[in-house]
Amino acid sequence: MQRALSIDPGKCTGCLQCELACSFEHTGLFNPSRSVIRVFTFHEEGRFVPYTCTQCAEAWCLQACPVDAIAINAATGAKEINEATCVGCKVCTIACPFGTVNYSQATGKVVKCDLCGGDPQCAEACPTQAITFVDADQTGLERMRHWAVKTDAAAHA
Amino acid sequence: MHFLVAGGGPAGVTACETLRRLDPAAEITLLCGEPGEPYGRMAIPYYLIGNIDAEGTRLRKRHGYWEGLGIPLRHDRIASLVPDRDQVILEGGERLDFDRLLIATGAHPVSPPIPGIDLPGVVHCWTLEDAHAIAERADEGSKVVLMGAGFIGCIILESLVKRGVRLSVIEQGPRMVPRMLDEVAGGMLQAHCESQGVRVLTGTRAESIAESGGRLAVATSQGEIPADLVIVATGVRSNTGFLDGSGVDCDQGVLVDEHLESSRAGVFAAGDVAQGPDLLGGNRQVHAIQPTAVEHGRIAALNMAGQGARYPGSLNMNILDTLGLVSVSFGNWEGGGEHQTLSLDSRDAGRYLKLVFDDQDRLRGAIAVGHTEKVGILRGLIQSRRPLRGWRERLQRDPTRIAEAYVGAIEASA
Structure with missing residues (x-):
């Protein structure tokens, strides 16, 4: 059974431990600006919403890549960037309707959530269980996965 | 079958x-x-x-x-x-x-019907073979004239500069990438290119190309430009x-x-x-x-294969990285008619964002310059036709909160 990140914004306190853990895992530095999970703050409602790639079935980024630099990790189901192959053209960053593939000025490549190879550090670091790593069909992420994707509605057989 | x-x-x-x-x-x-x-x-x-x-x-x-x-x-x-x-x-x-x-x-690729367009040293940049031909001639210090500052022209502009050529760009339209960027964004791109040593002539037509002693010269409505290589990127x-x-x-x-x-x-x-x-x-x-x-x-x-799939239609979108300045546009960025346009023009800081909404607060188009973070959401918003009611005032004050509005809208629908 593959697992997925489950996000419960109601439990998020905005501590940003997830952003720190993510950036450390991927860059070796505690630098939230290089985290691929981002906590949105809604001051008006006093709410915090962690936001990252849902590893959507449509895989818009993978489909759009002109050089075959994005592949599905068979073990985790994550769509992963192959840095050695990525040329930095950024087509995936406009193709992804969730905005969760982004260009990194620092590396000249794109970056996205790779589920840390099956042990996501954001979930590990979250002190309130707002982010957990659970069986994929329990996440309720399906609603989000299908939220923005109407162009392609008929495209999967 | x-x-x-x-x-x-x-x-x-x-x-x-x-x-x-x-x-x-x-x-x-x-x-x-x-x-x-x-x-x-x-x-x-x-x-x-x-x-x-x-x-x-x-x-x-x-x-x-x-x-x-x-x-x-x-x-x-x-x-x-x-x-x-x-x-x-x-x-x-x-x-x-x-x-x-x-x-x-x-x-x-198509070429303008001008004298000299078939001379050796006048090439397109469309195929891998064209790229070989350019790589052979576009050496450090060589003079290159790029005819056309459309998407194709602009996407190779940076690589020409990185090869160390002395680059002049001729664009017939009133600004760079006129079919992708509006006046503000196109102007920013031009200023940025010029600040990096690229000569950019907009509103300029190439009239003929002549060859003499192995050197080329492009006659334009703004005068003659010498060249070792002319790259024609005037459309496909x-x-x-x-x-x-x-x-x-x-x-x-x-x-x-x-x-x-x-x-x-x-x-x-x-x-x-x-x-x-x-x-x-x-x-x-x-x-x-x-x-x-x-x-x-x-x-x-x-x-x-007989699966009866229906296509709701394509959304025009482009992204360019021109010497470090990233520009994107989506959909109907021109606005006009019943559309409402929100924009934040910080061109001095290298940033510009323009959002075009219809009368039901649904995003129809956008241009962003200098913003690379989460630009894909602009596609998501246009494609899903999700109205951003309740966000209008906040976005009017600060259109860069569009990513927040998007995540907020997902949350509201959850």
Whole structure:
């Protein structure tokens, strides 16, 4: 059974431990600006919403890549960037309707959530269980996965 | 069942893969008009810089990939489509019968009809072969004139500068990338290029090219520009010539319906050659971009295999990185009519954001310069037609909160 990140914004306190853990895992530095999970703050409602790639079935980024630099990790189901192959053209960053593939000025490549190879550090670091790593069909992420994707509605057989 | 796919670009390749997945036993033939394995034109700028070799431009990297799929690559093109039977005649002379045909033959660059346009040293930048020719001549210190500051011109501009050439850009339109960026964004791009030592002449027409003693000179409405190499990037046109008299209706490209099928049953079209439904409505459009090519290829293949897939239409979008300045645009960024435009012009800080909404607070188009973070949400918002009610005032004060508005809207619908 593959697992997925489950996000419960109601439990998020905005501590940003997830952003720190993510950036450390991927860059070796505690630098939230290089985290691929981002906590949105809604001051008006006093709410915090962690936001990252849902590893959507449509895989818009993978489909759009002109050089075959994005592949599905068979073990985790994550769509992963192959840095050695990525040329930095950024087509995936406009193709992804969730905005969760982004260009990194620092590396000249794109970056996205790779589920840390099956042990996501954001979930590990979250002190309130707002982010957990659970069986994929329990996440309720399906609603989000299908939220923005109407162009392609008929495209999967 | 024989599926014939003409064109080894992203549309043709995606169609072949989809067909194979749907029908493991079918005979599938992929006609490639260019030598070698299918490659991506989007990778050409990185080839020109030298970041990747020719192999790095390939659309699929695994060795033996096509053999593994049981899809032979044939290096040939269609010379004509026989009007009264499902058969094509190849340029090589052979006749091939098909049950379903996908026209994914892409586009070709066009040249302005000016004297000297056929001189040696005047080249296009469209194919990998063109890129070889440019790489051979565009040496450090050489003088290069780039005719056309459209998307293709601008996407190779940075690689030319990185090769150390002395670059002049001539654009007939009033600004750079006039079909992708508005006046503010195009102006920012021009100022940025000029600050990096590129000479940019907008509103300027090339009138002729002359050769003397191995050197070229481009005569323009703003005077003469010497050159060692002239790159012509003044636009492309769909490859539909071979369809004359075939019963396939063409306009700017092959006219296709919401199933990507042409006026002739069993003949489909995808990618740069296809003129199909526009997600934002109105007339059918040629959206010659990578994401559309891939979507077209997949949906055409579903229909070729009888799956009855409907395509709601393509969304025009582009992203450019020009000497470090990243610009993107989506959909109907011109605005006007009943549309409401919110913009934040921080051009001195290298940033600009323009959002175009309809009268129901739904995003219809956008331009962003200097913003790279989460730009994909602009597509998500346009495509999902999600109204951003309740966000209007906040976005009026600060349009850069659009990502927040998007996440907020997902939350609200959860």
